[in-house]
Amino acid sequence: MIRLRELEIQEREREQARIDEERSRQAEQEREKIEQRKYKKQIFILFMISLLSFVIFIILGLKEEYIGAMIFFPISLVTFLINSLMQKTHSEASFAKLGMIKLTFSPKGSGDDKYYQSLQAMYVGVGFKNVTAVNMHDLIFGLLEKPGEVDSVTINGEEPIQGKWYYPNATIIIKYHGFKY
Numbered sequence: 001m002i003r004l005r006e007l008e009i010q011e012r013e014r015e016q017a018r019i020d021e022e023r024s025r026q027a028e029q030e031r032e033k034i035e036q037r038k039y040k041k042q043i044f045i046l047f048m049i050s051l052l053s054f055v056i057f058i059i060l061g062l063k064e065e066y067i068g069a070m071i072f073f074p075i076s077l078v079t080f081l082i083n084s085l086m087q088k089t090h091s092e093a094s095f096a097k098l099g100m101i102k103l104t105f106s107p108k109g110s111g112d113d114k115y116y117q118s119l120q121a122m123y124v125g126v127g128f129k130n131v132t133a134v135n136m137h138d139l140i141f142g143l144l145e146k147p148g149e150v151d152s153v154t155i156n157g158e159e160p161i162q163g164k165w166y167y168p169n170a171t172i173i174i175k176y177h178g179f180k181y
Helices: 002-060 064-070 072-097 116-125
Strands: 130-135 150-155 171-176
16 A cells, blocks of 8 residues: 555656656747747848848949948948857856756767766766666677667757757656667
């Protein structure tokens, strides 16, 4: 009876963790969409300013007395680039403030880190909490692939991207080759 109660509690905790993970994934996707919309809007504004300055140059006939107007375009371009850089820095700081983790290493590992134990330790070491290694039991002799060698890595069901920000409770599954027996 007590064991049954413990299993029910564990199941509820797993379900709550899954719901929290789904909410965080949706929030992350929404934030990314907002950032993309902002960037597209800025690009559009820059394009419109460029087009407007081009039209003004044509209307004015590009005379020497209007050379000062030609300086407007480079100034707007530099302003845009500085603004973009500041926004990227600001968004990175806000991601860090939210407790997110930036994936700074190769998601599937390389060299000595291509084995699941070291890759799993790397993910846990940077702060991820839900890292699971799954043996595929696909090797008979182990000639082409070595036992323990990583086959694939997914974060929240998607292929991870180096440099992207993830929540610490993201589900990370490392699939590795292992013997059938």
